[in-house]
Each structure stands twice: as structure tokens, then as C-alpha cells.
Amino acid sequence: MAIHGLWIINKAGGLVYQRNFADGLAQLTSNEYLVLAGTLHGIHAITSRLSPTGSSSGAEVIEGETFKLTIHLTLTGTKFVLLTSLVETTAEVILQKVYEIYADAVMKNPFHTPEMPIRSEGFDSKITTLIGSGQ
Amino acid sequence: MTIYSLYIFDRHCTCVYYQDWHRTKRPKPAVEGSILPAVSQVISPVAISDTATVNASTFNNSPRNTLSSSTGIVIATNESVARSTPPLPPPSSTTLVQQQQGASSAGLPFDEEAKLVYGVVLSLRNMVKKLSGRDESFTSYRTSTYRLHLYETISGYKFVMLTDPKTDYLRFVLRQIYAGPFIEYVVRNPLVKMDSKEYGIDNEYFRTSVDRLVRGLSVFA
Numbered sequence: 151m152a153i154h155g156l157w158i159i160n161k162a163g164g165l166v167y168q169r170n171f172a173d174g175l176a177q178l179t180s181n182e183y184l185v186l187a188g189t190l191h192g193i194h195a196i197t198s199r200l201s202p203t204g205s206s207s208g209a210e211v212i213e214g215e216t217f218k219l220t221i222h223l224t225l226t227g228t229k230f231v232l233l234t235s236l237v238e239t240t241a242e243v244i245l246q247k248v249y250e251i252y253a254d255a256v257m258k259n260p261f262h263t264p265e266m267p268i269r270s271e272g273f274d275s276k277i278t279t280l281i282g283s284g285q
Numbered sequence: 286m287t288i289y290s291l292y293i294f295d296r297h298c299t300c301v302y303y304q305d306w307h308r309t310k311r312p313k314p315a316v317e318g319s320i321l322p323a324v325s326q327v328i329s330p331v332a333i334s335d336t337a338t339v340n341a342s343t344f345n346n347s348p349r350n351t352l353s354s355s356t357g358i359v360i361a362t363n364e365s366v367a368r369s370t371p372p373l374p375p376p377s378s379t380t381l382v383q384q385q386q387g388a389s390s391a392g393l394p395f396d397e398e399a400k401l402v403y404g405v406v407l408s409l410r411n412m413v414k415k416l417s418g419r420d421e422s423f424t425s426y427r428t429s430t431y432r433l434h435l436y437e438t439i440s441g442y443k444f445v446m447l448t449d450p451k452t453d454y455l456r457f458v459l460r461q462i463y464a465g466p467f468i469e470y471v472v473r474n475p476l477v478k479m480d481s482k483e484y485g486i487d488n489e490y491f492r493t494s495v496d497r498l499v500r501g502l503s504v505f506a
Contacts, residue, residue, distance in 0.1 A: 175418060176416060177418075178415070182415065186415065189412055196404065198428065200398065200405070200431075200447075201431055202310055202447050207429035209427065209428050212425075213425050214416070216417065
């Protein structure tokens with residue numbers, strides 16, 4: 151049980167928030183994270199078109215051998231992505247809570263420009279309380 | 286719980302085999318020249334001269350039955366089987382129209398769909414590798430209506446299977462297909478031109494054997 155990281159991707163595919171928690175995955179540079187977020191944004195759009203039956207959502211969970219990415223897409227197109235270990239069962243719940251915190255600490259913040267990187271101490275500290283060190 | 290389709294890609298990024306089971310949305314047949322011969326009869330482009338006959342015989346089969354064992358001989362690449370199939374008695378016009386509508390409601394032509402599947406699989410594979418920092422492989426992803434599983438062999442063949450989202454880990458099945466039917470009827474078949482970039486690997490024995498293996502699974506319903 152470990153939470154490795156949290157990403158927030160805006161509706162254009164730009165990474166507006168990225169934070170690491172527990173170790174276990176590679177430490178990448180912020181540029182590499184930006185590229186990965188853009189890729190994920192594209193893949194997410196394609197996966198919804200590959201459905202063999204009817205219309206589908208985009209990818210919700212992507213799994214590797216030791217970790218998974220859980221993706222929560224909001225109605226406004228913002229994606230919340232949580233990187234956790236495979237056994238983590240509460241990823242969806244945590245993402246829901248992150249969304250609430252985002253609404254409170256980011257969207258209600260008059261100094262925040264929509265679709266731009268999130269630099270808010272209030273948001274940071276609330277996320278720390280929710281996820282802690284990720285262990 | 287069910288299984289929708291199986292794709293096999295070789296190391297040159299081309300789709301060499303396709304089979305489907307419970308798909309309600311069939312892909313449109315591929316455009317002439319954009320997929321290799323002997324990938325799957327169902328989605329291969331049909332010759333213009335006998336389009337009507339082939340259409341009739343293709344659509345007359347149940348969409349769940351992608352097997353065509355009409356020839357009774359072992360062949361390596363059954364490129365021309367669809368065309369040599371004796372035309373089946375045409376179904377009543379209404380059912381034919383309905384079936385054709387059903388088939389045409391499918392979104393993408395097969396060749397484009399296969400490229401998208403390969404693109405997604407390749408990007409996710411690289412992404413997982415990068416994120417983990419080790420040689421870790423991507424195994425599956427899930428959306429609200431399906432789940433995609435990947436098994437990659439050392440020789441670069443990628444086995445991709447689309448199933449119901451509720452199925453769990455199915456990589457062992459893909460491994461079984463590789464270790465069983467694939468080795469037996471493709472690798473050990475001297476008539477199959479593997480890695481040729483000109484032909485797929487479809488042959489009657491492989492198809493039947495994969496079909497039997499998949500239908501025997503507990504998740505296949």
C-alpha cells in the first residue's frame with residue numbers, strides 16, 4: 151500500500167500540478183512529467199474510441215506490473231491521476247477527496263488563473279493532510 | 286463476463302492476426318492494401334468483382350463465428366479462402382439489410398483501429414517503463430466498457446486482448462495462446478512466413494485452436 155504521486159492535468163493536456171509522495175517509482179524531471187501528462191491525455195482520448203461495444207469512457211485504471219494509474223475525469227475535462235501500488239483499493243475515494251479540495255482551495259481562490267499551474271499553499275497543505283507521506 | 290477480440294502484432298508494428306468473439310460493433314473491412322493478407326478473413330478487403338457474394342457469405346455467418354472451415358485442407362495462408370468459398374444461399378433481404386446496417390454502424394475501418402490499438406499499447410508501454418525507471422511492462426488498462434490486456438514476447442510479438450471490464454488478470458491466457466497454438470501452428474509451421482512483412486499468420490489450425498482455447502475459459506460466456 152503506497153501512494154507514489156498525484157498529477158492534475160488540465161483540459162488541454164497540460165500538467166498543472168505534480169507531486170511525489172512515497173518512493174518506488176523513478177524520479178523524473180519536471181519536463182519529463184509534462185511530456186508524460188501530454189501523452190496520457192492523448193491516450194485517454196483514443197481509448198474511448200476503441201470500445202468493442204457502444205460508447206465508452208476513457209481509460210480509468212492503467213496497470214503495470216507493480217503500480218497503477220487511476221484516472222478521474224471531471225465533467226469540465228480536468229483529469230486527476232493518482233499513481234499507487236497495485237493493491238491500493240482506495241484510489242478512487244482519494245481522488246474524489248482531492249477533487250473536493252481542488253474545488254475549495256483552487257477554484258475558490260480569486261488569485262488562481264484557470265488552466266494554469268497550481269501554486270497554492272492552502273491546496274498543498276490540505277493534500278498533505280489527506281495523503282501524508284503516501285505510505 | 287466475456288471476451289471481445291484478440292490482436293497479434295509483430296515487431297514491425299503490423300497486425301498479423303485478428304479474431305473476435307462477442308463484438309457488437311464490428312470494425313469495417315480494411316481498405317485494400319492497408320493490411321497484410323492472411324490476418325483475418327472477416328476484416329480483409331473484398332475483391333470488387335465478387336463483393337456481393339463475399340458480403341453475403343461473410344454476413345451470413347453469425348458474428349460470433351469467425352471460423353471458416355469450409356476447405357478442409359491445411360493451408361498456411363488462407364488469403365483466397367473467402368473468395369473460393371461457395372456462395373451460400375442469400376439470406377432473406379430484410380435480414381441482410383439489418384445485418385449490413387449492424388456491420389456498418391461500426392466506427393472505424395479495421396486497419397485504422399489496429400493502428401490505434403498498437404499506438405495506445407506502445408505509448409503506454411513506454412510510459413510505464415519511464416515511470417517505473419526499470420524494465421517494467423505495461424499489463425492492462427480498463428475503461429467503463431472494456432479492458433485491454435497485453436502480453437509481449439521476447440521476440441517482439443504483442444498479444445492484445447479486449448475483454449469485459451470486470452475480468453481480472455488475463456495475461457496468463459495470452460501466454461497460453463503463445464505457448465500453445467502460436468508455437469505449434471505458427472512457429473512450427475514451415476508454410477507460415479513469419480516476420481515477412483507480407484503475410485499475416487492466419488491459418489485454419491491456429492484459428493481453430495485459439496478459438497477452442499478461448500471458448501474453454503471460465504470467463505467466456
